[in-house]
Amino acid sequence: MIELKHLEKRFQIGDQTVHALDDVSLRIEQGEYISVMGPSGSGKSTLMNILGLLDRANSGDYMLDGINAGKLNEAERTRLRSEKIGFVFQSYHLVPRLTARENIELPMMLSGIAGKARKQKVDDVLAKLDLLDRAHHSPNQLSGGQRQRVAIGRAIVMKPSILLADEPTGNLDSKSGEGVTQLLESLNAEGITLMVVTHDSTLGARANRQLNMLDGRIV
Amino acid sequence: MLWRDIVTFIIHVLSRHRFRTLVLWIAIAIGVVAVNLLTALGEGAKFFILEEFNVLGRNTLITLPGKKETSGGMPPLTGESPRPLTLKDANAVSRLSGVRAVAPIVVGQLEASHAGKIRELLTIGTSRDFFSIRQLGVSQGQILPVLDLNKGEAVCVIGNSSRKELFSNKPALGQWIRLGDTRFRVIGVLKQGGTSFGFDMDDVIIIPVSNAQSLFNVEGLFRLFVEVQAYHQLDTIKGNIVELLKERHEGEEDITVISQDAMLSSVQDILETLTIAVAGIASISMLVAGVLIMNMMMITVSQRVKEIGLLKALGATSSSVRLLFLCEAGFIATVASLSGLLLSHVIILLANLYFVEVQFHSPWWAQSGSILLAVFFAVIFAWLPAQRASMLSPVEALQGKQQKEIA
Numbered sequence A: 001m002i003e004l005k006h007l008e009k010r011f012q013i014g015d016q017t018v019h020a021l022d023d024v025s026l027r028i029e030q031g032e033y034i035s036v037m038g039p040s041g042s043g044k045s046t047l048m049n050i051l052g053l054l055d056r057a058n059s060g061d062y063m064l065d066g067i068n069a070g071k072l073n074e075a076e077r078t079r080l081r082s083e084k085i086g087f088v089f090q091s092y093h094l095v096p097r098l099t100a101r102e103n104i105e106l107p108m109m110l111s112g113i114a115g116k117a118r119k120q121k122v123d124d125v126l127a128k129l130d131l132l133d134r135a136h137h138s139p140n141q142l143s144g145g146q147r148q149r150v151a152i153g154r155a156i157v158m159k160p161s162i163l164l165a166d167e168p169t170g171n172l173d174s175k176s177g178e179g180v181t182q183l184l185e186s187l188n189a190e191g192i193t194l195m196v197v198t199h200d201s202t203l204g205a206r207a208n209r210q211l212n213m214l215d216g217r218i219v
Numbered sequence B: 001m002l003w004r005d006i007v008t009f010i011i012h013v014l015s016r017h018r019f020r021t022l023v024l025w026i027a028i029a030i031g032v033v034a035v036n037l038l039t040a041l042g043e044g045a046k047f048f049i050l051e052e053f054n055v056l057g058r059n060t061l062i063t064l065p066g067k068k069e070t071s072g073g074m075p076p077l078t079g080e081s082p083r084p085l086t087l088k089d090a091n092a093v094s095r096l097s098g099v100r101a102v103a104p105i106v107v108g109q110l111e112a113s114h115a116g117k118i119r120e121l122l123t124i125g126t127s128r129d130f131f132s133i134r135q136l137g138v139s140q141g142q143i144l145p146v147l148d149l150n151k152g153e154a155v156c157v158i159g160n161s162s163r164k165e166l167f168s169n170k171p172a173l174g175q176w177i178r179l180g181d182t183r184f185r186v187i188g189v190l191k192q193g194g195t196s197f198g199f200d201m202d203d204v205i206i207i208p209v210s211n212a213q214s215l216f217n218v219e220g221l222f223r224l225f226v227e228v229q230a231y232h233q234l235d236t237i238k239g240n241i242v243e244l245l246k247e248r249h250e251g252e253e254d255i256t257v258i259s260q261d262a263m264l265s266s267v268q269d270i271l272e273t274l275t276i277a278v279a280g281i282a283s284i285s286m287l288v289a290g291v292l293i294m295n296m297m298m299i300t301v302s303q304r305v306k307e308i309g310l311l312k313a314l315g316a317t318s319s320s321v322r323l324l325f326l327c328e329a330g331f332i333a334t335v336a337s338l339s340g341l342l343l344s345h346v347i348i349l350l351a352n353l354y355f356v357e358v359q360f361h362s363p364w365w366a367q368s369g370s371i372l373l374a375v376f377f378a379v380i381f382a383w384l385p386a387q388r389a390s391m392l393s394p395v396e397a398l399q400g401k402q403q404k405e406i407a
């Protein structure tokens, strides 16, 4: 469960202060499917970064499953992030020199899980995402939809409780976009909290709950 | 992260960036090769020189006029002393118990002539014992006869080049050579032997010591070689010689007695210092490699900003990012320096096959030192880029931006 109270995030650009998040309060239950929409610069990515513990708010509280995330130091946040949160980015962010399999394995490797335990989990994920025959391909040998599936595999391999997807279909044609969306929705059906930033209102409408942002506020 | 994963990760990175890896590899290997080859050269020279000094046996003491000023360092090799070391002193020393042989030495440069041919030769006045102490043998004839030290005889033993220059291919034994105003009969020709202890033994003429004294018109000896019967007596006899000569010189200790060991060790000290200095100079090339590593790492960090952001987003802590970069530098330095060491060994091996007289070898401290230094420099110089990478904020790094102040 996520609870945000009076969250503020400001950026200083020269002598100008941008209110990327302006008094955001929000409560998200485990297993919800939420879409975040709004014009460019309205603070969607900023909200995702703070929820994903990649960034910190200037003020306000962020409780994640009963933990006050604002009070954690860098190492603790990193740990919590790798345990609870999976990211899917618009531009996939796969490591080009690693194979699909190794990319999916990366989060487990970074958190020091031993090789044996990793193999089984990666196999499971590859099977689930129908990527077994692509396991040893490098990202540039994969289509956009396949790359995003690998990225989703990497996001869920640590069995996080929340999946944050910032425009996951933004770089995809409608057909592969649809495949990726269905995959995310099926993961949500299994119980993961899913939060998707999108510019596509039909896509946004598929979520159980829609958040609209404007100038750093939820409206 | 597990060590195995770190290594795999690094190997992936290094094999992906082949050119960069190759440049770093070569730079580090060159540093290691430079250190090892230069020290091998120094060591080779050291052993070559020590070998030269080794011709005198361990049982030999060298007495020279003049008091050595300090306890360390080289003795005065050309010391002029107010009170000379005389043949009477030499006789007295030869009567000490435990002394097997004494060879007084008077040296100088004289014109030697035979049948109109004139050559400037190094003239050594000494005794029969000189030949055994210096391990000199003759290829023709015989060595100097047994004589009282103060008795002369007009005979000489000549080096092989001296023979060739004065007699060409004609027989030399029994012929006369004029030295100054005296004629000496050739009774022996030395075996061709190299140079040793500063004297080229091929280019000499050896005559009885008292003849040399009158030729040069000197009373004092240049050196007195003393051979003892047993090595364990060396120090005792050394003390006895000092005592005896002090007594004979009116209570003044105006001679120096050194053993070959002492001399070797001071020469060795000098050569050791030389080798270390050379190694130090070579280490500067490591510093150059270090700076190169820093530049390369800086470039990699800025090229890999997105990846660093991703790693952090996926659960890498700042310290594991730093560790990854430091390990990368340490890893390439280790592999490159080990291959540099291997290359040095191959070059030294070939050099030793080619130059048989001098044996080069890189001492253990240069081998391990060069590797440690390479890895040390690599890690030190990678520190700044690694630190910079670890400080990147994941959000901005993922957007491909460098670190900025966060309000």
Ligand SMILES: Nc1ncnc2c1ncn2[C@@H]1O[C@H](COP(=O)(O)OP(=O)(O)OP(=O)(O)O)[C@@H](O)[C@H]1O
Binding pocket: A011, A012, A013, A018, A019, A020, A038, A039, A040, A041, A042, A043, A044, A045, A046, A047, B396
């Ligand atoms: N690192 C930063 N430094 C300065 N300003 C920033 C930074 N990140 C975001 N901002 C500003 O904060 C505001 C919100 O940005 P954000 O990226 O959250 O918008 P967004 O809703 O994701 O837009 P888009 O739809 O274009 O992705 C914008 O005005 C942006 O310029």
Ligand SMILES: [Mg+2]
Binding pocket: A044, A045, A046, A166
């Ligand atoms: Mg955005």
